[in-house]
Amino acid sequence: MSFIAKLAEDLCTGCKQCIFACPEPNIIRFNGNTKKVEFYIDKCKGCGLCAEACKFDALEITLA
């Protein structure tokens, strides 16, 4: 059983707070065209720091 972060794209405002809170490098990338973040989820450990940092409830931790 493992946990990963799940992004609700319509709620993302591209404020990048999740990128500054994530301890894992290169998982959350900012897409300059859509002005939203993208997840490269294979290396996510599901700690939940990004979900805590998100002020728009766009992120939640779910079972993988």
Place this chain on the structure above:
Amino acid sequence: MIPKISPGFEDVLPVEYRELVQDGSYGRNLRIKDLGTFKESIEEHPLCAGCALSLSIRLIVASLPCPEDTIVVGTTGCNSILMPQLAIHNIHSLFGNQNAVASGLKRALKIRYPDKHKDVVVVAGDGGTADIGLSMTMHSWFRRENITTIMLDNEGYSNTGGQESSMTREGVVLYMAPLGKKYPKTRMFEIARESGCAYVAAVSPASPRRLEKMVRRAILVARAIGPTYVQIYCPCATNYKFSPSETLKRTKDDEQIREYMSSDAKELIERLGE
């Protein structure tokens, strides 16, 4: 030195390495605000979920003013299991020797590259800096070596099962310290200030922009004036038994952001506009 891929080898190199060369941080003067838009210098790491120490190292690496000309000196601790994955020159030293190794390295680099700035940055845990390596750390400050010392203070020996360190707070009970610690936390900020550091700062990864500013200031002051010290508070979710998602909240609650600079350092920072 900025690495390049030899012609003909583009398609056989691992994809991570190719991305690092083509989209990495070398020679581009990138800052923390640019995180997420470039390939970071750490590929992945085996530290625990929600580790504030790994977040701090990620932010430190993104804040380096000149990553291609930086040498990171590490020592035993949680941070040393991340260092092999770091795409910046780094050295692992014996436990506690990091500031002595860094002093020699900086002196050699000054002779080898007299017209170039090579930043030597020590990144070590609280055990390496404040317990086992305290004498070597303090003597590098007494000798006014041009190195930056960054201590990642997770308040214990987390790598070996949770023994108390001198940075553990009074009364804290850990797995391998069942009676609780009997004396207060060492005042490393004051020790650094009184030992001759030109710039001393304490911060936590909950304030990434401030962390960036302090790390950059510490490195720039170390280039020109003398030793500098930055203490980063990184609570350990595994040994302090809290949920990994609470790490930054706890960091914010206990945060004590402090900064000291000598008059020379203040003048330099104002001149550089940092």
